[in-house]
Amino acid sequence: MERREPELRLFDSCEELDSCLADYVYQISEAAIRERGSFSLVLSGGDMPNRLGKLTRPPFLRTVDWSKWHVFWAEENVVPKRHPDSFYRQAQEAFISKVPILPAHVIPVSHGVPGESAANNYEFSIRQQVRKRTVPVSPSSDCPQFDLVLLTLGTHCDVASIYPNNPVLQEDSQWVAWVSSNAPRESVTITLPVINAAANVAIVASGIDVARPFFHVMMDQKPNRHLPAQLVSPKDGKLVWFADASAASFFLRGSGTTAAT
Secondary structure: OOOOOOEEEEEOOHHHHHHHHHHHHHHHHHHHHHHHOOEEEEEOOOOHHHHOHHHHOOOHHHHOOHHHEEEEEOEEEOOOOOOOOOHHHHHHHHOHHHOOOOHHHEOOOOOOOOHHHHHHHHHHHHHHHHHOOOOOEOOOOOOEOOOEEEEEOOOOOOEOOEOOOOHHHHOOOOOEEEEOOOOOOOEEEEOHHHHOOOOEEEEEEOOHHHHHHHHHHHHOOOOOOOOHHHHOOOOOOEEEEEEEOOOOHHHHHHHOOOOOO
């Protein structure tokens, strides 16, 4: 399959972005459940679970087939499960505990173990889900093909704890990697081949702090290791960018484009 061009969706406000992102997740989930009988969602950390708040309220709370959802993580900090910086804890508090997803369908990264062990354990957990056919295999590689991977653009043009020039950018055999160097905190991440094997990837750019990285990702023609987010390019899937007016401010000035109304 020929790679599709990324789609860019621009919004006047963060609130409008969040509302449309929740609708987008719902639509992808419904399509996956109709096609395969299950939906695999990969969450990134930070405020991503909060952005799905609309799904925790009517009518979505009643209409979503939550029993068919399977939740994974794109990244996780190497901290205890109850630590404030645990993305598992953040997602539980903001989203998962508010909807009837089956506990067995939430696949966490190991906590309380060294980073390398956590990465190895998590890759084993994902491989188990592939063997169970919860997650299909990509038609172009041996990587899992998640239905939807949700990522957040960071201030260093990072995504999923993958920072500029980090050795993880070169990883092409592991599904999950341990991030220890050139990063603010030790963490684990799914690797770029896994992200790029997904059926759908959405990257959220929100706030003035990411205006410059967003501009560079959109405007620089040649992907490079200084811009990890620019290396996200699903081989057999679709990439959609969700950006609010603040994040897109430099880009809008340079391109003459206007945000959605």
